[in-house]
Amino acid sequence: MANVKIPTSFNIELEFETANILIRFFAWFIDLLIRIAFVIAIYVTFSRLNFSADTEIVMYILFCALPISLYYLLFEITMNGQSPGKMLLGLKVRSMTGGKPSISQHLIRWLFRLLETPWGIFFLNGAVPIIAMVRSRYDQRLGDVVAGTIVVNTRHKTSIQDTIYRDMSSMNYEPHFPQILRLSDRDMNKIKSLMDQAIKSGNQDLVARVAERVKEVLVIETEMGHFQFLETVLNDYNYYTTR
Structure with missing residues (x-):
């Protein structure tokens, strides 16, 4: 092999x-x-x-x-x-x-x-x-x-969970935030890193702060929970950049 x-x-x-x-x-x-x-x-x-x-x-x-x-x-x-x-x-x-x-x-x-x-x-x-x-x-x-x-x-395969890459090709995914393309790969990797850190430590405050910062930068208003919002951000970024 x-x-x-x-x-x-x-x-x-x-x-x-x-x-x-x-x-x-x-x-x-x-x-x-x-x-x-x-x-x-x-x-x-x-x-x-x-x-x-x-x-x-x-x-x-x-x-x-x-x-x-x-x-x-x-x-x-x-x-x-x-x-x-x-x-x-x-x-x-x-x-x-x-x-x-x-x-x-x-x-x-x-x-x-x-x-x-x-x-x-x-x-x-x-x-x-x-x-x-x-x-x-x-x-x-x-x-x-x-x-x-x-x-x-x-x-x-190596762990995709450690990267921002997600295979959206087999999903009928509907993106939510087109303004996500204003962020760079480095920005998205930082968001993913902070999410992983918060999940591992159980730090909900960190998740909230990251989510609020992303909303502020991209001027997004949503009723989504903080973690759901960040997951959606990652999925949207994958969707738009692989099309």
Whole structure:
């Protein structure tokens, strides 16, 4: 395994552990079992229906071959960079710039997956991505290199809680205070540091003083509690700076 430092919008580098060949194989194997179970279920269902030969072929293409071929593309787009196998093992596809991969990046990964694992040529199936991962510094298959993505092990990442970075990409978040962009990365890191200090010591007065100072600087009036306000400030800053 290798560690990769992914930059964020806050002049902070988050260090992740890349997913090596072995753990990615186990994730792939889980996904394979799911796909096999799906094919068996479709076969059993269709075998009980008296379709004509031509109709059966069309039905298999629509309800079996097409979903199987789109398996990774659909799951990784809708599950924030994870397939069921990746989710169970704590793996996630991330962009090399630190955020959620774009649709185009997912499409590139999917297209290269089709090229890397040619069906019907068993002895070559998997050889291309394995060779690419062995030669890659960050255990990337060819599709990852071209798409600018990386598969990371989220169970061994450095603590994001120690930074102001928060992944808002999977949330339908509605920001509250657009004036938050008047603050700098240094300002936000100081606010986060004081919040952590206040929480650790149970110093509610410090939380109140920090919150009131931020409200004063940004000319904000709100009925939110002090801690809720500061949490919202951090979330808003993440939202605006990662868009």
